[in-house]
Amino acid sequence: MARPTAEQRLTRLLAIIPWVVERGGATLYEIAERFDIEVSEVLKELSLVQCCEIPPYGPEKTLGIAVVDGDVLVDPAAMLDRPLRLGPHEGFGLLATGRLALAVPGADPSGALVGALEKLEAALGERAPVVVEIDRPAALDSLQAAVDGSERVLIEYYAAYRDEVAERTVDPTALVHRDGNWYLQAWCHQVEADRTFRVDRVERVERTGVRHERPAGDGPDRYVPDEDGESVVLSLPGEARWITETYPTGDVAEVGDGLEVTMIVASSVFLERLLLRAGSEARVIAPPHLTGLGPAVAGRLLERYG
Amino acid sequence: MIGRPDPISLEDLADAPASRTDISHRARTMLHVADRVERLTELMMLLLDTSMSLTFDDIVQRADLYGDRSESSRKSFERDKSSLRSMGIRITTEVAEGDRGATRYTIRPQDYFLPDLDLSEAERMALHLGASMVRLDVAWDEAALVKLGGASPVPLAPVVAEMASLDQLPVLHSAMQARSPVTFNYSGRKRVVQGHGMFYREGNWYLSGDDGEAVKIFRIDRIEGGVKPGEPGSYEPPGRFDAVAAMPDDPMLIGGGDPSTASVLIDSVMAGRVERLRGGGVIERRDDGSVVFEIEVRNLDAFRSWLFGLRDHAVVLGPAHVVEDVVAWLTSIVDAGEHI
Numbered sequence: 001m002a003r004p005t006a007e008q009r010l011t012r013l014l015a016i017i018p019w020v021v022e023r024g025g026a027t028l029y030e031i032a033e034r035f036d037i038e039v040s041e042v043l044k045e046l047s048l049v050q051c052c053e054i055p056p057y058g059p060e061k062t063l064g065i066a067v068v069d070g071d072v073l074v075d076p077a078a079m080l081d082r083p084l085r086l087g088p089h090e091g092f093g094l095l096a097t098g099r100l101a102l103a104v105p106g107a108d109p110s111g112a113l114v115g116a117l118e119k120l121e122a123a124l125g126e127r128a129p130v131v132v133e134i135d136r137p138a139a140l141d142s143l144q145a146a147v148d149g150s151e152r153v154l155i156e157y158y159a160a161y162r163d164e165v166a167e168r169t170v171d172p173t174a175l176v177h178r179d180g181n182w183y184l185q186a187w188c189h190q191v192e193a194d195r196t197f198r199v200d201r202v203e204r205v206e207r208t209g210v211r212h213e214r215p216a217g218d219g220p221d222r223y224v225p226d227e228d229g230e231s232v233v234l235s236l237p238g239e240a241r242w243i244t245e246t247y248p249t250g251d252v253a254e255v256g257d258g259l260e261v262t263m264i265v266a267s268s269v270f271l272e273r274l275l276l277r278a279g280s281e282a283r284v285i286a287p288p289h290l291t292g293l294g295p296a297v298a299g300r301l302l303e304r305y306g
Numbered sequence: 307m308i309g310r311p312d313p314i315s316l317e318d319l320a321d322a323p324a325s326r327t328d329i330s331h332r333a334r335t336m337l338h339v340a341d342r343v344e345r346l347t348e349l350m351m352l353l354l355d356t357s358m359s360l361t362f363d364d365i366v367q368r369a370d371l372y373g374d375r376s377e378s379s380r381k382s383f384e385r386d387k388s389s390l391r392s393m394g395i396r397i398t399t400e401v402a403e404g405d406r407g408a409t410r411y412t413i414r415p416q417d418y419f420l421p422d423l424d425l426s427e428a429e430r431m432a433l434h435l436g437a438s439m440v441r442l443d444v445a446w447d448e449a450a451l452v453k454l455g456g457a458s459p460v461p462l463a464p465v466v467a468e469m470a471s472l473d474q475l476p477v478l479h480s481a482m483q484a485r486s487p488v489t490f491n492y493s494g495r496k497r498v499v500q501g502h503g504m505f506y507r508e509g510n511w512y513l514s515g516d517d518g519e520a521v522k523i524f525r526i527d528r529i530e531g532g533v534k535p536g537e538p539g540s541y542e543p544p545g546r547f548d549a550v551a552a553m554p555d556d557p558m559l560i561g562g563g564d565p566s567t568a569s570v571l572i573d574s575v576m577a578g579r580v581e582r583l584r585g586g587g588v589i590e591r592r593d594d595g596s597v598v599f600e601i602e603v604r605n606l607d608a609f610r611s612w613l614f615g616l617r618d619h620a621v622v623l624g625p626a627h628v629v630e631d632v633v634a635w636l637t638s639i640v641d642a643g644e645h646i
Contacts, residue, residue, distance in 0.1 A: 006342040007389045010350075013343070014393075015452045035452075045343070052347045054355055055368045061355070063347070079351055082419045083453035087394035088476040090450030093442055094433060096475075096506070100467050101436030113436050116429035123421045128482030129547040131505035133555070134467070138582055158579060163617065165575070177467035180509025203579060245527075269617070276614035280638035295643025297617070298636040304621045305633050 012037070013045055017065060018083040021074050028070050046072060091124045099132035104177065105144045134177060139202035143184050146172045152210040156203040161267040165203060168195075174217030175199070185217040229264040232271065232290060236261055237281035243274065260285070272297040342386075345371050349386050350395065354418055359400060359410035387411070420453055430454055441468045470509065474526055474533045478504060478513055481535040485542065488515075491530040498536070499524070503547030507555065514552040523553045558612060561605035568601045568609065569623040576619040598623065606631055 004012070016035060020026045028046075032039040046067050053062040064075030086094070098117045101107060139155075146153045153172060158165050170186035173194075177183075182199035194217075231250070236243060236259045243261065244252050250262035258281070265271045268290070275282055275294035284290045352369055353360065362383055366372050372379035387397055396417040400410050425433070434451055474490070481488045482501040489498050499515040504526075506512075511526040554560055572580050574595025581588060581597065590598035603609045610632060613620055622629050 006346060007393055009343045010346050010389075011393050013347070019452060048341055048344055049347050052344055052351065054348055054352045061351075063351070079355065084394065084418060085420045086450050086453060088480040090453070092476040092479045094437065094450045096469060097440040097442055098433060098436045100440045100469055100506070104439065104466050112426070112428040112432035116425055116433045119423050119425060119429065120433070123423045124483070127485070128479050128501070129503040129505075129549075130479065131503065131547070131549040132469075133505065133507045133549065135508070175466060178509070179468075179470070180507070200583065203582075272617060273615055276617070276636075276639070277611050279635065280642040283642070292643060295640045298639035298643075301614075301618065302633065302636045302640065304618075305629065305636075 009045060013049055014080065014084050016042075016046075017049075017063060017074075017080050020065070020072050021081045025074055026072050028067070028072060031072060043067060086124065091120075092130070094120060095124075095130050096132065099130060100134065100177075103132055103134040105136070105140055105175075135180075135182070135200065137182055137200040137202070139205050140175070140182055140199055142205040142207075143172055143199060143202065144175055146205070146207070147175055147184075147216075150211050150213070152208045152212050154206040154208060155197070157197055158201040158203060160198075160201060161270050163269045168197075169208075170195070170197070171212035171214050173214050187212070187214055229266040230287065230290075232263055232265050232287070233285040234261045234263070234274075234278075235259075235281075235283050235285050236278055240278040240282055243278065247274075268293065276301070345382075346386055346389055349383075350390055350413065353397065353411055353413040354415065356412060359398070359402075359412035361408040361410050363408065365411075423454070425454065439466045442471045469506065470511065470527070472511060472526055474529050475504070475511060477533045477535065478526065481533070482543075484535070484538040485540055486535040486538045487540055489534045489536065490532070492524055492528065494530075497524075500541040500543065502543040503549065503552065505549035505552070507549070507553075512553060514547070514549070521552070557608035558601065558603050558605050560608065564604075566603045566625055566628055568603050568625065568628045570599050570601055570613065571621050571623055572597050572599060572616065573619045576616055580616070603628065610635060 012035060016031055019034065020031065026034075028039050028042050031042045031046075035042075046065060049063055050065050050067060055061070059075070061079075062075075063079055064081075066073045095117065098113060098120070102113055102117070107113065143153070145151070151172075153170060155168050155170055156165060157168055169189040170184075171189075172184055172186040174185040175182060176185070184197045184199055184202070186195060186197065187193070188195040234243075235255070238257050238259070241259060243249070244259065247263060250264070251260075252262075253260045271284070271290065271293060275284070276297060278294075282294060284293055348369060348371055349365070352365065352371075360368070362380065363375060365383070366375055366379065372383055390413075391397060395413060398412050398414055398417065401407060402410055433454060437451055478488060478501060482504070485500075487498050487500050489496065491497070497517045499513070499517045499522075501513055501515040502521065503514050504511060505514070513524045513526055514521065515524070516522075569589070574597075577595060577597040580599065584599065584601075587599045587601060588597050589600045592598070601609070606628070609628070613622065613632065622632050
């Protein structure tokens, strides 16, 4: 691990000192545990700054901190008894995470978090609104209850890549909101493996009353294209750059005003949607059996308009 | 459980290691401030403690931080100021008459210390809990929670949400607070924007603001490069910020196009799902289970994108100009295939 810079070390010290002052003292071990650093490192840093003082050099002109036999002692009148104000990153981070936490199922809209965020905004001189919106799909509360209660459920799920609705019996283990969608992690009895389901595609949830013993999940992993899918090379116009920002892609090359993009696709259904949306300047370059897919699906849909 | 010592004053610390108070001032001037952290700490204490702001000469005279007034000492001082500022410590400067143009420096207590937030223990715990539920990719919130004190760092709840973090976010937020216009490149053009509000929707962060032409929405991850704040106090945003008014949450309503009401027939396979996601809009239910929806459209691109997501399950019935647009789009794809 790289050695921390002087700025990083001082930032850490300026967090440690008020923390110790607030507690009225601490052991080196407690500080090491709280700030996730080695005890020897804590001792070295505090020994260094306990000697810091400024003119006219007296006890009241020190940081009021001393290390004695593994205990860190503090003067209640220490110069830096209160923490450094929140930096822009920290203030924004607290507001954003707090607002998102308020939007998840089970959050109390009139609870302590609301009061805390109001006080935080007032203290920050908050004049810059930060709004966090999260969708709440219809099945979310039922699935949250199933996760909380370790209850097996029957779900009706729309599998977009196959364009079909199927019933699954699943043991839900975690719900996570990521990249704008809610995902359910669950053991699927049909495939006998862990699977991830997008909650807005769960059409129906039926309780079974059966408890499962599977451990709580860490949340679904980020979507990784199925290695069993097919590698497809697309030629796209510049206006279809959104595809590279929305879906996992492999190589992306700038070719003239457009792009040449390699991606793994799990089904031709997904590819049909993509080509329809990208328009007439998008086409499949490879593999050969898919080069006519865009015109074919467009022709099929045109028949509906007689 | 390790015991916690009682608070004591320094006078009680008979066994504490000797501080430099015990060393004569003459001897102090001979001391080499070996560690830069020590020098930064003392500079910070000095600027924070003084009732009068200090020039570089004052600092050299008062404390043994820089030795002399040489060019190399001056460079060390400049580097130290820069380090403190990079940590978010605001150093106020002034050039007063009678100092032959010398700059005076101070750290005002109100700029340094976190104001008392008056958080109850429940509120402090709620902030910890909220931060432990949401992963922001970076440790911004953890550093802030340490400053707020109180609760332990142990996660109190499993992570239930992840939020994209971008370098531009805190800069834009600070600039809005200070009413500083921000300059950045977007879609290949330089923009100077007076920010009105920021919002997070469907996994993306957006900035709403006036770029001199109109109030526009900028997706923050599409800002090209950094963001430069301008002069503070340069503008006042109009009224209370409303994210939904700034950008409707239905993409088909975003844009300045003439409003149309499209009729779309959805087959029985997808009718229930569309009804649930759109929250209504049904104008006809047919015996075969298919359903006709009425959909307000201001943005034909977004409408086509939604429609093609349904592939064979949907067909547009009217009005004529919307049907013509869809047919023309599909025809152009078919025609392009004939030239492959």
